[in-house]
Amino acid sequence: MEDQEIVELYWNRSEDAIFATSVKYGAYLRTVANHILHNEADAEECVNDTYMKAWESIPPNRPRRFLAYLGSITRNLSLNRLKQRAVQKRGGGELELLISEVEEFSLSVPGPESQAEEAAVLKIINEYLRSQPQPKRRIFLKRYWSMMGVREIAEEYGMTESKVSSILYRMRNELKRQLEQEEIFL
């Protein structure tokens, strides 16, 4: 079934919408959640919550890129759950590592931030990623959007872990320079 047909089911309030979503994208979404949570039960709950969020938000939304829309919901739900676990001292190490990595470029942007200022930062990130060769921007997003471990990315791309780390290291530095050049003083 085409994405827009599934979205249409949501708009028509047909419960087939959730079934169609799970058939087409359930595996993808479980992968996204599992990369973040490393726990199949938690991942399954986040995917189920994703369907509910999609049901609640379509309409009024009519996503043009349905997979990315769903993926973003799953990512946010999984990230929130990971933060809860970190508070409860259950497996927050990977989250701390990720945060320390993004701080290498995020700390060059002073805070606090307004929505407009966040949008400016987002625009720079988007432009930077678009300027990168495809394999590099995919690796960057696998790490900082999908929150995959370096080892998982290395296995998926047939690279060494040190190679993936070096690509990410260089990209973080380049993005830091881009953010500094734009002089976003918030």
Place this chain on the structure above:
Amino acid sequence: MKGEKMLNLMGQVDESLIEEAMTAQPTRRKLGRTVWAVAIAAVLVLSLTVGAAAAGAFGPIGDLFAPLFGASESQAAIIERLGQPIGVSDTQGGVTVTAEAAINDGKNLVVLYSVTKDDGSALVSEGTERFDQLAWNAGMDGDTLHFAFSQREPNDPLGDFDYTPGDSTARIIQKFTAEAGMPDRFTGYLSDLEYWCDGTDGYTEVHRIASGGEKKDDFWWFDFPIVPAKEAVTIQAQDAELHVSPLALEAQFTVQGRKELANQQVLALRLKDGRVLDYSSVTDDNGIRSPMSRAQYDEQQDTTLFTLGGVFDEVIPLEEMDCVIFNGTAYPVK
């Protein structure tokens, strides 16, 4: 902006980029022909030559090496301590290669080169499909240095690279091991810079970037003094001498007569975090030994000196090492 906020913001990057990343088909590196091509090239090169954290945070040498040889603070501190800037360039055929910096531990030498086209264009076009790796030839004047062996790809002594198609600069590192003590000068060359792609028929496609010329005089040559450095531990094992440094692990032992290396010699470094770097020597069905080893026959003494081991893929602080395992016995690294 705090990291947690940025991590949330990363969730809002353009949906087209997310979709691309989510649906990307991984490009796995193929084994088989490619690996053997490298292995055979390695043997040929050897047979010809053995006879003959945040940018700016680590200091100039640490920053140069960080993407290829270790990006933690403790690694960068070692690189700064053992490193030296070089800055010697050679240009051939519109391509400039610069020996940027080197690090050595008194026995092993790692040289970092940058490669750029003089017209500023990409060495390999962005979007080149099935890009696998950069490849090059290297050689030295004299026989005081050998190519060092790598544990990551034990049949590939060619070094490592940091490059993605579309980039205008490649950084490559070449690892050497001294026959005895580190010489006071390095004189060596690079040539035949190529990129390899996985062929659709399972064979490797080889594309020339620049040759550096047909004659040896036309290669990219580098001549620079080596600043002496030393940071290694020697462990006297029962029947071998084990050398371990932040750059390399090596076992040397002597047997009577002119011998081939026994089929399996167990050599490994166990780190305190539980990782084991295995340099055990095994010969496969094709007769390729991995990792490679050297054997030197002394006619006068009628003995054969074996050397096995390799230069690491990243700097490893000595305090992170637990023990060296050689033929069933663990020797603590103190």
